[in-house]
Amino acid sequence: MPEKVIIIGSGPAAWTAAIYAARANLKPLVLEGAITEENRLASTLPLGQLNLTTEVENFPGFPSGDMTAYLDSAIAPETRQMMAPHKKEGVSGPELMELMRQQAKNFGTRIITEDVLEVNFDVHPFQLAASDGKTYESLAVIVATGARANYLGLPSEEQFKNRGVSACAVCDGALPRFRNKPLVVIGGGDSAVEEADYLSKFGSITYLVHRRDQLRASKIMADRAKNNPKIKILWNRNLGEVLGNDKTGVTGARLTSTVGEPDLSVEATGVFLAIGHTPNTAFLKGKLELTDKKYIKWTTPARTYTSVEGVFAAGDVSDDYYRQAVTAAASGCMAALDAERWLAAKGE
Ligand code: NAP
Numbered sequence: 001m002p003e004k005v006i007i008i009g010s011g012p013a014a015w016t017a018a019i020y021a022a023r024a025n026l027k028p029l030v031l032e033g034a035i036t037e038e039n040r041l042a043s044t045l046p047l048g049q050l051n052l053t054t055e056v057e058n059f060p061g062f063p064s065g066d067m068t069a070y071l072d073s074a075i076a077p078e079t080r081q082m083m084a085p086h087k088k089e090g091v092s093g094p095e096l097m098e099l100m101r102q103q104a105k106n107f108g109t110r111i112i113t114e115d116v117l118e119v120n121f122d123v124h125p126f127q128l129a130a131s132d133g134k135t136y137e138s139l140a141v142i143v144a145t146g147a148r149a150n151y152l153g154l155p156s157e158e159q160f161k162n163r164g165v166s167a168c169a170v171c172d173g174a175l176p177r178f179r180n181k182p183l184v185v186i187g188g189g190d191s192a193v194e195e196a197d198y199l200s201k202f203g204s205i206t207y208l209v210h211r212r213d214q215l216r217a218s219k220i221m222a223d224r225a226k227n228n229p230k231i232k233i234l235w236n237r238n239l240g241e242v243l244g245n246d247k248t249g250v251t252g253a254r255l256t257s258t259v260g261e262p263d264l265s266v267e268a269t270g271v272f273l274a275i276g277h278t279p280n281t282a283f284l285k286g287k288l289e290l291t292d293k294k295y296i297k298w299t300t301p302a303r304t305y306t307s308v309e310g311v312f313a314a315g316d317v318s319d320d321y322y323r324q325a326v327t328a329a330a331s332g333c334m335a336a337l338d339a340e341r342w343l344a345a346k347g348e
Helices: 012-023 037-041 067-074 093-106 155-159 190-199 219-227 325-345
Strands: 003-008 029-031 110-112 116-120 126-130 135-143 147-149 183-186 206-209 231-234 237-245 249-257 264-267 270-273 277-279 311-313
Touching: 003 012, 003 126, 003 325, 012 029, 012 093, 012 135, 012 325, 029 135, 093 110, 135 325, 155 237, 183 190, 183 237, 190 206, 190 219, 190 270, 206 237, 206 249, 219 231, 237 270, 249 270, 311 325
Parallel strands: 003 029, 003 135, 029 110, 135 311, 183 206, 183 270, 206 231
Antiparallel strands: 116 126, 126 135, 147 277, 237 249, 249 264
């Protein structure tokens, strides 16, 4: 018997899709990805990008700090005593992912810790060949394999990841280690400018390091960087090495020149890479319509439909623009509802 719905992925989009599909009695099977050295090196281990971050302060419902104290002080005692007790302090990325995964399991989601290597969408039920050597069949498929931030591939980047090296200022920028300290952002697109602008609220000075003498960012964004007194743009430079030590993490960056100038070292407690993302769609090449940046194309506005009827896409794998946990979760919910309605219309 084929599955009713298989969900590929294990970030907020995948688990939200699983929660909704399970509650709709579709008995979803999640192929969450394999735990392999290859996936670790590519930053594509199960639980996705959030599992690689620390505190999450912008997911609604999880304020940072002592939630119990906050609820005790903010809610009238007669209402408070009716609420279930809660003993937690904010939430971290890995915690949030484990909680979502458990929530999906609680509703009966089955999980297989394997990669999908190949899909066949020319037949129905669809066929998914996995890394355990098995072929899984399903009437509907939700692809939520996410995207991964690009890094330059320097050993020093790897060494200091989560200790000052990050690819998400919005996720990590407000952490204490970055407060009132010099920071470095690498890149020249809208993301780099946005990240530098965001970080300038926390850091003492933010160096925006770009490999050319002109930003790729839109004019309005570029002007924002140029007019921000707390952003200093370093033109024609790239990251040569993240400087730091085991005790304190990142202490600075050695910047190479792209026009033959000598290297420049700057002090910094954070180095943020903003050189684009790569969607995890290699296994879908030629199987689903992708954008020119290799993201899955939504073929109908505000629907999670793809170029193959019965295959839906959610989260960062189909979004190169918002890329937030909460937007991914939202589109995971949409994909589950779209799949449920599509199956119902087929009489399944
Ligand atoms: P992007 O536009 O592709 O820019 C990537 C930047 O990283 C470019 O400046 C590029 O340099 C640089 N880069 C790439 N590889 C590099 C390397 N190996 N070494 C050094 N630098 C490297 O990506 P993005 O900024 O993430 O934006 C993605 C999309 O989202 C865009 O369409 C953007 O407009 C959109 N976005 C919009 C907003 C907004 O409107 N608020 C915010 C964020 C993103 P070169 O310029 O030399 O190629």
